[in-house]
Amino acid sequence: MAQLIADPREVARGHHELAFAWDGAAPLPGQFISIKVNEGSDPLIRRPFSVYDFREGVLRIVVKSVGRGTRELSRYAKGDALDVLGPLGRGFSVREGGSVLLVGGGVGNAPLYFLARALVAKGTAVTCVYGSRDAGQVYLSHEFLEVCDRLVITTDDGSAGQQGTVADLLPGVLDGGAFDMICTCGPALMMKAVTEIAVSRKVPVEVSLENYFGCGVGLCYGCTVDTVNGNRRACVDGPVMDGSVIRWDSLD
Ligand SMILES: Cc1cc2nc3c(=O)[nH]c(=O)nc-3n(C[C@H](O)[C@H](O)[C@H](O)COP(=O)(O)OP(=O)(O)OC[C@H]3O[C@@H](n4cnc5c(N)ncnc54)[C@H](O)[C@@H]3O)c2cc1C
Incomplete structure (x- = not known):
């Protein structure tokens, strides 16, 4: 308890x-x-x-x-x-040194704060693209601002930060810096788009899946995802996985 x-x-x-x-x-x-x-x-x-x-x-x-x-x-x-x-479950890789780009959508921003703190403690530079529907759903951004080297807030309606989705802004952010890795969490469609951009730029990408879970401990296979290596249970083989191996169409 x-x-x-x-x-x-x-x-x-x-x-x-x-x-x-x-x-x-x-x-x-x-x-x-x-x-x-x-x-x-x-x-x-x-x-x-x-x-x-x-x-x-x-x-x-x-x-x-x-x-x-x-x-x-x-x-x-x-x-x-x-x-x-x-x-x-399995968490994100916590790189030591270099530069990591975090990309969150909605409540999927939550695990990225803890990750940002761990990366910064290892001397890794952290940029975070924090996506939300609107200003009213942006939570704890002051805490992200304190820990990240750079925080870019985006909202679908432009009521806070820059207008657009994280996928709209991502190419510009990637053009502006060199990143060793991208870590993302949010809706499946968003993570699919982030993965496609990361793969096209040859940047390793880790995604944290938030699909439906059943037992959460690997027994029921309710959270199975299709990958190029076969089926994987998101609760025990993830929720963090290499985004490039996931067959995203099976999650749409
Ligand atoms: C690994 C993991 C981490 C998560 N972390 C967080 C977190 O930090 N904060 C948070 O608020 N939520 C998180 N979620 C999602 C959260 O678990 C669900 O929102 C919650 O289980 C819904 O329970 P409910 O009884 O309120 O909704 P239900 O009554 O079960 O469903 C209500 C509505 O929400 C939808 N829904 C339910 N679960 C999901 C889901 N997993 N993905 C998309 N839609 C769903 C249903 O289709 C339905 O429309 C996470 C999920 C996973 C798998």
Whole structure:
């Protein structure tokens, strides 16, 4: 069980930050936790959430309310204990030195903050392209600004940062710097576009998949993705994978 150290805090429209006291294994950037959202059996299946940050015994996640489970999570209060498994899955490579470009979309920006902190601690330069639908859904950008060497915010409607999708802006950002690697998390269509651009520029790309998970521990095969190496379970073979091996059309 993991106890909330504060009430869930609304950090953007429909997005809450949950902070847990955490004495389990230390998570790696890109790993996720799996939460039983209530004490009953409905919903039965645990919900997966990427680690937004972990330090000094506190693990934070950012939850976007999209359905019953995520809405339920925002209703807990300081001191409540939740049934949390983790850390689970394979995380991002944390390069030492050089320059890494992070590309996030919506709630998919969450794991990139933890990754940015780990990269900076290893002396790696970090540029982050932070995509969102609109200004109201941009969360915790001040924390990204503190840690990244460069932060480019993009919104679909231009209400914050530059107007356009991250894929629109990516070629210009790549033209302006030399990057050893791209790490991305967001909707599948966005990551597919990012991967295509990365592959065309011969930059290695790691993607963190957020497709539907079942058990989250590799037993049910509910999160299987098609890759050039055969089927892989996103929960245990990922969620972070080499973007260039994924058959993206199978995720559309
Ligand atoms: C590895 C991983 C990490 C994730 N990290 C985060 C995170 O940090 N923050 C966060 O808010 N969410 C994250 N998600 C997504 C989150 O797990 C789902 O939004 C959540 O399980 C939905 O539960 P629900 O009961 O609220 O919605 P449901 O009632 O189950 O569904 C409500 C609506 O959301 C859609 N939906 C549900 N799950 C997904 C999904 N995985 N992808 C796309 N659409 C979905 C359904 O189709 C439906 O339209 C992550 C998912 C994965 C696999």
